Amino acid sequence: MTIPVSETLDNGLRVVVEPQPWNPGLSFTILVPVGATSDPENRLGAASMLETWLWKGAGPRGAHAFADALDALGVRRQSGAGVEYTTFSASLLPEGFSAVLELYADLLMQPQLPDNAFDSVRALALQELAAIEDQPPQKLLMRLRREAFSSPHGQPVQGVRETLEAMTPEALREEFDNRYGARGSVLAVAGGVDPDDVIRLARKHFGSWGGETPEAPEVRLTSPHEFRIVQDTEQVQLGLFYKDVPPGHYDFYASRLAAAVLSGGMSSRLFTELREKRGLVYTVSAIPGSVKGFGYLTAYAGTKPDSAEETLDMLLGEIERLSQGVSREELDRARIGVRAELVLSGESSRARAAALARDVFILDRARSLEDVEAEVVDVTLDRINMFLEGRPFKDPWIGTLGPGEVVK
Amino acid sequence: MSMLTFKEATLPNGLRVIAEINPEAKSVALGYFVRTGSRDELAGEEGISHFLEHMVFKGTERRSAWDVNREFDEMGAKYNAFTNEELTVFYGAVLPEFAPRLLGLFSDLMNPAFAEDEFETERKIILEEIALYRDRPQFVLSEKAQAAYFEKHPLAKPVLGTAESIANMTREQLIDYHSRRYVPENMTLAFAGNLYWEEMLALAEQMTRRWRNGQAPRNHPSFTPRPRKIYEPYDKASQSYGVFMAPGYSASAVERYAARVLSEILGDPDNGRLFWVLVDSGLAEMVTAYHHEFEELGVYTVYVQGDPANNAEVSGRIVEELERLEQDGVEEEELERAKLKIATSLVFAGETSLSRLFYLGLNYSYSGRYEALDTVQRWVMHLETFHVNELLENKPFSHALEYWLVPAENA
Numbered sequence: 080m081t082i083p084v085s086e087t088l089d090n091g092l093r094v095v096v097e098p099q100p101w102n103p104g105l106s107f108t109i110l111v112p113v114g115a116t117s118d119p120e121n122r123l124g125a126a127s128m129l130e131t132w133l134w135k136g137a138g139p140r141g142a143h144a145f146a147d148a149l150d151a152l153g154v155r156r157q158s159g160a161g162v163e164y165t166t167f168s169a170s171l172l173p174e175g176f177s178a179v180l181e182l183y184a185d186l187l188m189q190p191q192l193p194d195n196a197f198d199s200v201r202a203l204a205l206q207e208l209a210a211i212e213d214q215p216p217q218k219l220l221m222r223l224r225r226e227a228f229s230s231p232h233g234q235p236v237q238g239v240r241e242t243l244e245a246m247t248p249e250a251l252r253e254e255f256d257n258r259y260g261a262r263g264s265v266l267a268v269a270g271g272v273d274p275d276d277v278i279r280l281a282r283k284h285f286g287s288w289g290g291e292t293p294e295a296p297e298v299r300l301t302s303p304h305e306f307r308i309v310q311d312t313e314q315v316q317l318g319l320f321y322k323d324v325p326p327g328h329y330d331f332y333a334s335r336l337a338a339a340v341l342s343g344g345m346s347s348r349l350f351t352e353l354r355e356k357r358g359l360v361y362t363v364s365a366i367p368g369s370v371k372g373f374g375y376l377t378a379y380a381g382t383k384p385d386s387a388e389e390t391l392d393m394l395l396g397e398i399e400r401l402s403q404g405v406s407r408e409e410l411d412r413a414r415i416g417v418r419a420e421l422v423l424s425g426e427s428s429r430a431r432a433a434a435l436a437r438d439v440f441i442l443d444r445a446r447s448l449e450d451v452e453a454e455v456v457d458v459t460l461d462r463i464n465m466f467l468e469g470r471p472f473k474d475p476w477i478g479t480l481g482p483g484e485v486v487k
Numbered sequence: 488m489s490m491l492t493f494k495e496a497t498l499p500n501g502l503r504v505i506a507e508i509n510p511e512a513k514s515v516a517l518g519y520f521v522r523t524g525s526r527d528e529l530a531g532e533e534g535i536s537h538f539l540e541h542m543v544f545k546g547t548e549r550r551s552a553w554d555v556n557r558e559f560d561e562m563g564a565k566y567n568a569f570t571n572e573e574l575t576v577f578y579g580a581v582l583p584e585f586a587p588r589l590l591g592l593f594s595d596l597m598n599p600a601f602a603e604d605e606f607e608t609e610r611k612i613i614l615e616e617i618a619l620y621r622d623r624p625q626f627v628l629s630e631k632a633q634a635a636y637f638e639k640h641p642l643a644k645p646v647l648g649t650a651e652s653i654a655n656m657t658r659e660q661l662i663d664y665h666s667r668r669y670v671p672e673n674m675t676l677a678f679a680g681n682l683y684w685e686e687m688l689a690l691a692e693q694m695t696r697r698w699r700n701g702q703a704p705r706n707h708p709s710f711t712p713r714p715r716k717i718y719e720p721y722d723k724a725s726q727s728y729g730v731f732m733a734p735g736y737s738a739s740a741v742e743r744y745a746a747r748v749l750s751e752i753l754g755d756p757d758n759g760r761l762f763w764v765l766v767d768s769g770l771a772e773m774v775t776a777y778h779h780e781f782e783e784l785g786v787y788t789v790y791v792q793g794d795p796a797n798n799a800e801v802s803g804r805i806v807e808e809l810e811r812l813e814q815d816g817v818e819e820e821e822l823e824r825a826k827l828k829i830a831t832s833l834v835f836a837g838e839t840s841l842s843r844l845f846y847l848g849l850n851y852s853y854s855g856r857y858e859a860l861d862t863v864q865r866w867v868m869h870l871e872t873f874h875v876n877e878l879l880e881n882k883p884f885s886h887a888l889e890y891w892l893v894p895a896e897n898a
Contacts, residue, residue, distance in 0.1 A: 101511050104834045135767075142767065146758040150824035153831035156757060170835050199769030206772035206793050212725040213624050312723065313618040344560035345544075346553070355552060358611030361619055383618055412560040419563030419582055422513050426839040 081425075083435055083445040084274035086281075090288055091262025094281045095435050095445040096274040099428060105270025106170040106428035108436040109183060113258045114163045115234040116370070117293035121245070124238015125254045127160040128204050128246060134158075135196035138185030142196070145182065152179050160236055162224075163295065163370055164440060170429055173271050177280050184284040187259060197248045205244075208237045216362075216381060219308065219316040219480040223377065226306050227320045227476045230299040232370050260290020265439045269431035298373040301476075308480040315387040315481030316379070319394060321472045323367060323374035326441050331374070332454045333466040334367065338376060339413035340405045341365045341398065346412060348397050353380065359390045365398065371441055376472060384481060391479070398472050404464035417455050421448050493857045494684045498692050501700045502671035505857065506678035506687065507847050509840070515586040515680040516844035517687075518578030519593055520852045522675075523668035525648075526572045526641035527705055531655075534648015535664050537570040538613060538656060543577065544568070545605040547595050552605055558592055565841065572642050573782055574852060580841040583681045587690055594694035597669060606658050613653050620647065624724040624892055625792065632890035635717060636732045640710045642781060671695065673703035677848035680840030707783045712886045716802075720895040726772070727795040727894070731805060733887040735778050735785030736878075738853035743780055744866045745874045746787065750778040751825040752817050752875075753808070754789060758824070760812070761789065764804050770797045774805075782853065787883060795894050802889065809884035816876035830864045 083097040099105075118125045135142045149156065152175035158167040167186070171179055211218050225233040266285065268277050300322070324330045342349045342365035349363045365378040378398060382390045405413075424430040425448045435445045495505045524536050546552040559566055559579070566579030566589075577596065581589050620626045630645050637643035648656075676691055678684075712734050736742040753760050754776020765771040771793030779786045789809075791801060836842050837860045850858045 102838065104831070104838070106835075143758075143763065147820075147824065150755075150758050150828055153827040155828065155832055155835065170831065172831060172834065196767075199767060202769030202794070203766065203772060206726070206769075209794065210726050210772055210792065213723070215622050313621040314615070344556070344564075346556040346560040351553070351556065354612060355556065355608070358608040358615075361612055361615040381619055382615060412557070412563075415563035416560060417563075419565065422582060423565060423580060423839065423841075426513055427835075428838060429835065 082447050085445055086278045088261070088282055088286060090286065092264055092266060092281070092285055092288060093439050094266045094278055095439055096272065096277045097269040097431055097435060098272060098274055099270050102271040102428055103172070104170060104428060105173050105176065105268060105272050106168065106432040107266060107268040108432040109167040109187065110164050110265040110436040110440055111187065111259060112164045112263045112292045112295065112440065114161050114165060115236045116163050116231045116296055117258055118234055121242060122250060122254060123234055123242040124204055125246065125251060126165055127236055127238065128200055129251060129255055130158060130160045130165050131203055132192055132196065132200045132251065133186055133190045135193055135200070136191035138189045148182055149179065154179055162232060162236060166436065168429065168433065176272065180280055180284045184288070188288050192252055192255065194248050201243060201246060204238065205240070208240065208243065211237065215310065215312050215316050215480055216379065219318045219478055220377065220379065222308060223318040223320050223476060223478045226304070226478060227300055228298065229301045231296050232298055258293055260292050261285065261288035262290065263292035265436045267432045267436035267439065269435065270428040295371040298370065303474040303476050305477040309483065310480055311482050312480065313383065314381040315384050315479060316381050317387065317391050317394065318478040319378040320476040321376040321398070323376045323471065325372050325374045326369045330466045333458045333463045334374065334471065336410060336413045336417065336455070336458050336463055337401055337405065337467055338365055338367045339416055340409045341401065343413050343416045352397055353390060353393050359386050359393065369441065387479070387481065401467050401472055402470040404467050407460055410460050410463060414455060418452055421452055491859065495857065496688055498671065498695060500671040500695060500698050502674055502676060502695055502698070504676045504688055504691050505847065505851055506682065506684055507843055508682060508684060509680055512680040512840045514580050514840045515583050515678065515682045516578065516580040516840040517586065517590060517593065517678045518576055518844055518848055519597060520675040520677060520848040521575040521669060522573065522673045522852055523575055523703065524571050524573045525644040525646045527668060528644060532660060532664060533644060533652035535656060535660060536575055537646055537648065538653065539661055539665055540568050540570045540575050541609045541613060542599050542601060542606065542661060543596050545609060546600045546602055547598060548600055549595060555596065562589060564589060570646055572646060576848065578841070578844060586682050586687065590687060590690055591694060594691065601658055601662055603658060610653060610656065614650060617647050617650055617653065622723060624721055624728050627721060628728040628730060628890065628892040631719065631892065632730045632732060632888065635890055636712060636786070636888045637710070638713065640708060641706060668703050670701040670703050671698050672700055675848060675852055677844055677851065679843040679847055710784060712888060714886050714888060716889040718891045718893055721892045722895045724892055724894050726792055727798050727891060729791045729802065729889065729891040731789040731887045731889050733787045733883045735787045735883065736780065737783050737785050738780035740785065742878055743778065743785065745870055745878055746778040746785060748822065748825050748829065748867065748870055749817065749875050749878060750776045750787060751829060752821050753812065755825065755828065760808055761805065764808055765791065765801060770804065771801050798891065798893065809887070813879050813882050813884055816879055817872055819872055822870065822872055822875060826867050826870060829867050833860045833864045836860060
């Protein structure tokens with residue numbers, strides 16, 4: 080049993096470590112709560128542009144030298160801004176850990192944010208925005224989020240053309256100064272490391288990081304409604320958004336397991352009814368999501384125009400039918416599926432670092448895999464069916480994307 | 488890591504069974520690697536390998552399609568299958584106690600029932616899958632470019648087939664293809680993770696005893712790439728998508744490690760040469776390069792996407808970089824960085840049993856030998872600049888096909 084070790088530094092940075100003694104490598108995720116939710120309305124896309132700009136030089140190094148320094152330590156890295164936060168993840172061998180943390184401290188505490196890179200950062204942002212037009216499912220699901228939330232949770236991570244074009248280096252620097260900081264941020268580490276070493280190194284490299292990060296805004300929703308995007312695609316995209324219970328809620332795992340009955344494995348209801356029996360779709364899913372303090376369920380299907388109406392009716396019907404409860408066999412399959420997924424994720428340092436960082440952000444505490452498993456095992460048939468009887472999944476927001484008037 | 492052992496055996500029916508055993512792993516991954524894919528399809532069979540991959544999950548003599556889906560889920564299996572030009576792979580990962588049951592299930596699936604109603608439903612699903620990819624310009628480009636690059640060579644064929652070929656496919660064609668290609672000699676059963684070898688081997692022997700052996704030959708016609716540049720309008724693209732394809736090395740060629748490092752130097756998404764020229768400058772949204780290895784040949788591929796307004800400049804800059812690479816070769820420092828980065832990724836590729844299974848099974852399917860991740864790492868770390876520069880002497884990129892899919896109004 081591996082228990083994550085947590086420590087909050089004096090500056091408010093939360094550090095969490097899950098040792099994996101068998102692992103020759105390590106991964107970490109630095110989560111900074113800077114995302115679309117804290118982008119001002121006239122600066123949509125700022126968090127995303129900032130993330131790109133940060134890599135254009137930090138501390139004493141220019142962009143190229145900075146990338147070379149990380150490469151010389153063999154670091155594999157990903158980073159990106161999302162709805163609520165920006166993450167910086169890295170996988171490396173333990174001997175380079177201190178040097179790599181020092182580089183990331185430069186990145187977050189002393190970025191150069193050079194004027195001469197600003198135009199290319201903006202050009203990149205505009206292209207990322209434009210590329211969404213060529214990804215119909217993503218386009219629909221982004222819009223669905225925008226339609227459902229009236230709070231900033233609906234704001235597009237990529238921004239909009241007007242705000243990107245109006246952005247200035249001064250404005251973006253101001254966003255950095257206002258929003259990047261230690262308090263509220265998380266450093267999560269998993270792999271072949273000693274927690275005491277990690278905490279010592281975190282203090283050494285990030286101890287002098289000051290600043291506050293934005294508070295998570297309150298979630299507000301619009302009234303459930305339908306919308307349509309007309310686009311000349313081969314397949315019609317269908318998206319549904321349902322309110323769900325928030326993370327940390329007593330029924331959170333009952334709800335997760337209900338989603339697994341709906342869409343977990345290939346014996347799940349949506350897969351069986353829409354794909355296996357009727358051949359309506361190649362892809363169908365109902366995926367639970369959450370932001371701080373709020374949970375939701377997003378259902379998605381893609382199908383050709385002549386079967387769009389039947390597919391939408393089936394989707395709505397199957398989700399509605401959940402209120403009649405699930406069978407013992409369905410619950411058992413959902414539970415073993417979720418448990419196996421947990422155990423398998425424990426093999427990967429990258430997956431664990433990301434999950435720990437998110438836990439600390441969403442719940443203010445890091446859970447071991449065993450803690451999560453215990454919560455899943457705790458959900459009995461009575462409990463899940465009592466939860467479903469309360470009809471948690473109803474009155475969805477409904478969006479379609481496709482050619483012409485295909486769905487009534 | 489030091490606890491890894493490799494086992495291999497050939498069953499009397501010709502099926503090869505291999506395992507990389509790691510007693511510290513929390514899971515077991517296993518899979519059937521069938522040496523068959525789109526390149527083995529005859530005229531009128533376009534897409535049949537992939538269609539068959541779907542039908543494998545649709546029931547057997549003993550199991551209905553529903554039984555199959557239910558049983559996988561009862562084990563909490565993480566499982567799937569994929570088909571490419573040369574291989575069809577069925578794989579899954581489970582907690583160790585379910586490994587025998589997973590093996591039993593997959594082994595039964597290798598002889599599908601081909602039920603008529605399931606076949607018709609699956610045809611509709613595959614037509615939806617084809618429609619889905621029509622909406623993704625990146626995919627459309629890769630299929631078109633591959634067809635253009637390989638021309639009359641069998642690697643030109645589309646893995647999914649076409650809407651027409653799938654609409655006309657018959658159940659009898661599938662049965663015939665299955666009996667030609669799914670023969671034990673043409674398959675490898677691979678395991679990775681925490682398992683008992685003797686138990687698994689005995690089970691595999693018992694479950695595949697009645698499989699009929701046979702020969703599944705494959706053609707390797709000669710191939711010479713024809714360099715040219717193609718612009719094609721696509722009405723569903725709002726951005727531009729481009730690839731460069733140039734001759735590389737096969738999946739068993741010793742040069743493949745150097746070719747992978749060369750691709751990393753060129754196309755690493757954070758620090759490759761092309762990143763600095765195209766993405767750092769804001770000319771393109773993204774650029775990558777990789778080395779794709781097939782049975783008798785390989786292909787360097789450079790992929791780029793971005794603003795159509797920059798097409799000409801992006802194309803020109805890539806050509807310039809490729810020429811510079813061929814003329815001046817690679818530098819020691821960038822080689823060292825690329826080597827270390829690949830070596831580190833291999834450590835992380837070794838974390839999960841499923842990822843180990845892919846390395847094990849794919850490599851063995853091509854070479855017939857076990858190659859530990861540590862061994863790959865050593866090969867990579869021993870490379871010197873002359874190994875990489877040697878590959879550039881043939882000027883591979885001077886033989887490149889350049890293919891662009893652009894918004895209709897930019898053609």
